[in-house]
Amino acid sequence: MVFEFPRETNFKNLEENVQSYWEKINLLKKVQEKNSKGEKFYFLDGPPYASGSIHLGTAWNKTIKDAVLRYLTMLGYNVTRIPGWDCHGLPIEVKVEKILGIKSKKEIEEIGIEKFVEECKKFALKHVEIMTNQFKRLGILMDWDNPYMTLSDDYISSAFWTIKKAYEKGLLEKKLRTITTCPRCETVLAEAEVEYKDVYDPSIFVMFPSKDEKDTYYLVWTTTPWTLIGNVAIAAHPDYTYVKVKTERGNLILAKERLKVLEEIKLKYEIVDEFKGRELEGKRYEHPLKDYINVKLRSEKAYTIVLAEFVTLEEGTGLVHVAPGHGPEDFELGIKYGLDIICPVDERGIFKDEAGKYKGLRARFDDKIIIEDLKRLGLLLYATRIRHRYGHCWRCDTPIIYRATEQWFINVTKIKDKMLKEIGKAEWIPEWAGFSRFKEWVENAKDWTISRQRYWGIPLPIWICEKCGNLLVIGSKKELEELSGRSIKELHRPYIDEIKLRCNKCNGTMHRVKDVLDVWFDSGIAAWASLSYPEKRKPFEELFPAKLIIEGHDQTRGWFYSQLVCGVISFDTIPYRKVLMHGFVLDEKGQKMSKRLGNVVTPEEVIEKYSADTLRFYLLWANKTWEDLKFRWQDVKEIYDSLRILWNVCYFAALYMRLDNFNPKEHGFDFNEFKFKKEFKYKLEDLWILSRLNSLIKTYRENFEKLHLFNVARELHKFIVEDLSRWYITLIRPRTWIEEESEEKLSAYATLYEIISKLSILLAPIVPHIAEEIHTRFVKPFKDIESVHLERMIEHDESRINKELEDEMRIVREIIEASYSARDKRKIKRRWPLKEIIIETKDSFVEKACKDLKEIILKQGNFFDIKIVRKFGDIRFSLNEKLIGITFKKKAKRILQELKSRKITKEDIEKGIRLEIDGETIIIDERFFNIEKVLERDFEYEPFSKGFVIIDTRIDENLLSIAFAREIVRRIQYMRKELDLNVEDYIRAAIETRNEKLINLIKKHIDYISRETRAREIVIDKKVEHKKYIKDWDINGELFKISIEKI
């Protein structure tokens, strides 16, 4: 395999082969054994949700993780590589309901909780397997056989422990609260589970009859007619001005500023009274539906006007209908005034007995029946529809309703200050992720409703005595087994529901609270639950807290937060110490990818078309990690192309190294340090690329430390494409063609070898498959090592960095490019040699660069001579009026007037013209002039940043003869290629042309032509005896007949 490098390769096949090789040698095990004594690095994988398959976002997430972990591994850290899976919760329940063809909790109970839960488990495990394979195909090196899963008993036991901790600290509470409920899922939802979207809802103005005054009504606006049944009061703002107006519908009371609602419906009115809101307090009214409903209120304040600050004048009437059972603000107000908290709706959203005639109807859906009744009673002033934002269930998309229910909470308010302090203990990348965004979210955090009335989740470990109400929180599976005296199949419903405990106070029977935990709680405890703490202590003691987590910015409200809460509950600390936050993958227009828009691109598609390494490199390279990534196929292609360039570079190097039997070992290459022990006779371009390489290693490592992976990828990309392929390889090509042993050739090989072997290591975290392949062909034949991923990360060698040389080369490249441009203007091909290049510059560094790298300029520019001068030819100039305008804005006009009135000379421009404008001195120097060179016809020029490049375009006989010789060489080589000759084959050649002068010219270079084309014999004449393979050629209008044959 020594320097065997296929010209063509299919990255996809390559990756599959490399992956089976990793399996074969058990790379994961080798990696872990190698670093088993290294410093421990606790990386915590945020568990993806085990449903569906991976998308570009998850691919990006795991790619970042994998790159970082592979890098840390190569530094010698003993890195944890446990992948996680989030397996519980409503999303899976909803999908399983669909599979089973059922729609409600009632149907679940009918088929049995056990069957349902088993289906959920099956579903989760199936998707764990599917996604595992997808991640493996991406080349993510993790311990896929030993993941942590939130559904395991171990994990659940840790959750019990955490809940018990919360209980012991007085943070676990059961409270009556009005919160969001999904009537389809029949469970409460946390704020985080509600998604807002625009919908159309009724908008009605209802007249609430006053009990104090006849034919007088309080005008109330609502968009949720169904909540009227639960109405217990009306709220007014104490400071606003209210009016009583006389209308054909009776006397109406509303806020003065909201009279426009009457104008909008063209109801004529006359103000008969005006007063402050506070004067309304305690006024009584009748429930508009009093005859239909069956609500009995006990509060003294029932059906009266109360005062509230939250009343606004932005919409509605300034009078707000209060239903404490159907709105969080109403609930707070209800507590404040001691109002009745009634909730005539059950968790399915169906009205209960209290709703009287409405019993059995559905909240929201049957709004129109209520509206009809109001209309019939003459209490509906006006009804229309509006479009507004309304909350929906995150999983089933059903509009949510607010209900007052008793739920279990974590009292986050109590620990908020501690949490805010703890944010600062973690390092956030970027900084604003923690200190602006996350902090904002934590500051606004409310108590966390952790109970859910569902089946597939971690059961609440709370038992309550049916007799005395005594409460017991269980802290582990073991504890539960000990207390119940029986072994438990598993810690899921329904098995755990069967466990009854004996009350230690009254000897009554204790039953488990039927709820399960909010699924966000599951992942919140990952930092210790994934290590099975407190069941096992050692891993936890060695590792906790996590050194690093890496997740998307949507996790601000999710995992970053749930971990903070759970960490503070359990250990009084934030359970992670560094956070790298990444963005979202959007389509190329910046729109979210969604099935609805049909713009979804899957990782499989990209791998299929280009390969996993291409995708990985692209994802890391495309933009700053924390910004959203706009996915563009064209950019993926660009990355693919540059990986091919890398491949070609290696192919090129391997080809010649193999032909020349180059062996790095024989030349003293140190395979630990990855460099040659001896110095070769390096040429300047070798020293230059070695300097660039070491600069690259330096920035590579600096950026990896900062986790700025985008800079790592970009620097690598630039080095490979710009420096190595486009410049270095171009420069050394002639050296590789030298036939005999030579120092020049050897030093080029040595340089290339060092670069490619080191690159294989640098590339390993980013494109692990290709890196492995290159390493296999360049390093493994000489070194006893099984994988590039078992190598140690290389360090840069400061003594090899030569900034001055790098700067010189930059200038020289600029000059050569300018000379190409000058050639282009006269349509002179690059193959045609020119006599002289003249560099006009006043910069001494440029002068030095041109002298040092003279050879490169001559060779690459194809010149015979170089001249460096301070001044060449004449100039013509004109004022750059646009620039003066941009620069001096308002003063520009006067400056231009002044300049135009003068006679400006070349000397003026060189020195700079001083102008006095408004007592201010302005210097107009050469920057403000458009300068053109005035040269003799034989010269052409092109400016560069530090001067001008001038070329002498005259072609004399000598140049002409060389040019033609080169043209002939090119043609013969083309023909060699057509005959499919090997690089080392020899030939005989014959050339025929009518032009006698040309024959003589070309004859001068017959040696050169033979050498370049490996021709043992060449004849050239007006008439020759041709060889086997003949071809006609037109070279600059001259006709040639050339023939060759292999010897």
Next chain:
RNA sequence: GGGCCCGUGGCGUAGCCUGGUAGCGCGACCGGCUGAUAACCGGUAGGUCGAGGGUUCAAAUCCCUCCGGGCCCA
């Protein structure tokens, strides 16, 4: 409605922290190479840096307002 981020040639981006005549890649067009070759290289055109205002001798960069996109929240 609020918080955070983003808005630079047709497209994707660098520069913004630490103000000083706007860089790169892709694409387009023109050309070259033919011993890395279904690759590779060069050149050219294209931008009032989302809009408006302010600070400053000087603003893509600092400040304010607005508009558009994303995430999160209400």
